[in-house]
Amino acid sequence: MGRDHYYNKAKQEGYRTRSAYKLKQLDEETGLFGPGNTVVDLGAAPGGWLQVAAEEVSDHGTVVGVDLQRIRDIDADNVETIRGDMTDEETKESLRERIGAEGADVVISDMAPNMTGEYSLDHARSIHLARQAFEVALNLLPAGGDFAVKVFDGQDLAEFRADVEEEFQYVRSIRPDASRDESSEQYLVGKHRITAPVAAGDELDVVIDDVGSEGDGIAKVDGYTLFVSETETGDEVHVRVTDIKPNFGFAEVIDQ
Helix, strand or coil, rough: CHHHHHHHHHHCCCCCCHHHHHHHHHHHHCCCCCCCHHHHEECCCCCHHHHHHHHHHHHCEEEEEEEEECCCCCCCCCEEEEEECCHHHHHHHHHHEEEEEECEEEEEECCCCCCCCCCHHHHHHHHHHHHCCCCCHHHHCCCCCCCEEEEEECCHHHHHHHHHHHEEEEEEEECCCCCCCCCCEEEEEEEEECCCCCCCCCEEEEEECCEEECEEEEEEEEEEEEEEECCCCCEEEEEEEEEEECCCCEEEEEEC
């Protein structure tokens, strides 16, 4: 199941790169894409990941690829490309215009550094590229959005993963079958972006505005919904946040 298998499979099935199967496997394992999604592919040339994403989001979706290199036109009406550096303001603005005010549902990156053969240097450069992709993802993903990025294993990976975990409900590390045996690459997949103004463990004073269908009180914090057990409408309480989801969280009343 090495290079020849996926290389030949890509040729037979019309994909530009064997790495298309890495993205297929990431999607199978984590459910990255859905019909109608807006997807941003960073470092998209030559376009293998664009092809896969375009198939998965269907005609109702949109896929935008960004790369410094020119990307040959892809035979899909739902794919657009931007030639530019994703760290430049001009490129960022063009990207925002393409995807619209609601942002992206998924940001993916298969970027890798030019390999030097010096492992520690190649690793450090891969983490640098991954952090650039992460910054773009944080700018484009609303609550609930997903992120997938290639990294090389090494000393800086744990810190980077911890940073990603702070922004998503959960993070998985996946090594697709299509990765070459000798490669140290893996993919971090962050699921369900959290944009809450509070974090688990925070304590704050809230006013219960309403009661939900399950009987829990509902408080709003900068537009974010907190469900507070054993409270009634009009209660003013001091709470501790116990769990955070992308669009709502849970809290318990504590004595001041």
